Amino acid sequence: MNSTAVTDRHPISVIDDPAGLAISSAGLTKRFHSGQVAVNAVDLAVPAGSVYGFLGPNGSGKTTTIRLLLGLIAPTSGRHELLGEPMPARAARVLPRVGALVEGPAFHPYLSGRANLRRLDAADRTVDPATARARIGAALDRVGLSAAADKRYRHYSLGMRQRLAIAGALLRPRDLLILDEPTNGLDPQGTREVRTLLGALAATGTTVVLSTHLLSEVEQICTHVGVMHLGSLVAQGTLAELRARSAPRAQVVTSAPDRAATVLRELGLAGVETAPDEASGLLGDVPPERVVAALVHADVPVSGFAARRAGLEELFVQLTGEGFDVSG
Numbered sequence: 001m002n003s004t005a006v007t008d009r010h011p012i013s014v015i016d017d018p019a020g021l022a023i024s025s026a027g028l029t030k031r032f033h034s035g036q037v038a039v040n041a042v043d044l045a046v047p048a049g050s051v052y053g054f055l056g057p058n059g060s061g062k063t064t065t066i067r068l069l070l071g072l073i074a075p076t077s078g079r080h081e082l083l084g085e086p087m088p089a090r091a092a093r094v095l096p097r098v099g100a101l102v103e104g105p106a107f108h109p110y111l112s113g114r115a116n117l118r119r120l121d122a123a124d125r126t127v128d129p130a131t132a133r134a135r136i137g138a139a140l141d142r143v144g145l146s147a148a149a150d151k152r153y154r155h156y157s158l159g160m161r162q163r164l165a166i167a168g169a170l171l172r173p174r175d176l177l178i179l180d181e182p183t184n185g186l187d188p189q190g191t192r193e194v195r196t197l198l199g200a201l202a203a204t205g206t207t208v209v210l211s212t213h214l215l216s217e218v219e220q221i222c223t224h225v226g227v228m229h230l231g232s233l234v235a236q237g238t239l240a241e242l243r244a245r246s247a248p249r250a251q252v253v254t255s256a257p258d259r260a261a262t263v264l265r266e267l268g269l270a271g272v273e274t275a276p277d278e279a280s281g282l283l284g285d286v287p288p289e290r291v292v293a294a295l296v297h298a299d300v301p302v303s304g305f306a307a308r309r310a311g312l313e314e315l316f317v318q319l320t321g322e323g324f325d326v327s328g
């Protein structure tokens with residue numbers, strides 16, 4: 001096997017530029033006392049300025065990874081940096097630049113959105129109380145809640161509640177925002193509101209990382225994606241890079257995969273891979289019939305041939321062995 005075929009569970013990392021990363025990790029691992037390895041040697045590379053979708057089925061280790069990144073739990077092994085600073089050594093310096101939504105803040109139902117933010121702001125001893133009013137006003141404005149700021153929280157829609165939680169994370173300027181399932185439990189309208197907000201935040205240059213189990217969410221707002229499966233990061237890259245992986249691929253079923261691979265390479269196919277009884281490569285502009293003719297001409301025993309394109313959804317299913325909820 002000489003490949004990193006997506007059907008294998010080999011990690012695929014297509015981000016190899018170490019510079020300009022908002023988050024990087026190497027071998028980040030968490031084994032719980034139960035013995036369960038929830039996060040297994042994860043090498044994250046989140047480019048600064050990206051909207052990075054951290055995608056994976058429930059239980060794949062997304063929340064645990066986020067908790068590790070924020071220093072809420074200690075890794076069993078591995079290391080990571082946030083905004084170029086090693087964690088946890090520089091936590092005090094870097095965390096003020098990082099907004100997070102992991103377990104949503106507990107808001108008081110009978111207080112207004114503004115009053116709730118006032119309470120949250122007052123709990124932060126590192127900010128100047130004299131400027132609280134302006135800070136809270138700006139945060140409400142950024143999430144589009146200025147008009148509803150003085151309504152009681154209990155009268156807020158689900159989308160408004162989540163936007164208030166995000167406002168809580170934005171009480172001070174942030175370079176990086178890490179959100180665990182920010183649209184979970186929202187109705188379609190609330191989901192739209194939060195997505196629009198995240199897009200607007202990203203447009204101002206904030207790096208946004210959001211975990212999700214929704215493929216559609218990634219397709220709609222993310223520039224980059226990392227795919228988790230059983231605690232491992234099984235793919236990472238731009239959406240375009242992952243889409244390219246699902247470009248049309250010629251698949252040859254043969255008892256001579258190495259010879260078939262040679263023919264595919266000679267024809268100019270990229271990404272040629274072999275497996276027992278199979279060789280495959282990206283077709284690009286090469287017509288499938290030319291591939292078949294060349295194989296026959298080279299006396300490669302061909303017992304099956306297909307030219308097929310895997311969609312993003314199929315790619316993720318291949319990577320994780322699980323179906324994704326494609327709604328939302």
Ligand SMILES: Nc1ncnc2c1ncn2[C@@H]1O[C@H](COP(=O)(O)OP(=O)(O)OP(=O)(O)O)[C@@H](O)[C@H]1O
Pocket residue numbers: 032033034036037038056057058059060061062063064065213
């Ligand atoms: N404190 C803990 N002790 C033991 N096991 C844990 C702990 N926290 C999480 N796990 C386990 O680790 C695995 C990964 O959980 P995690 O919550 O990180 O996944 P997830 O991808 O965020 O899923 P979900 O979307 O359901 O939250 C799960 O099997 C979970 O049961």
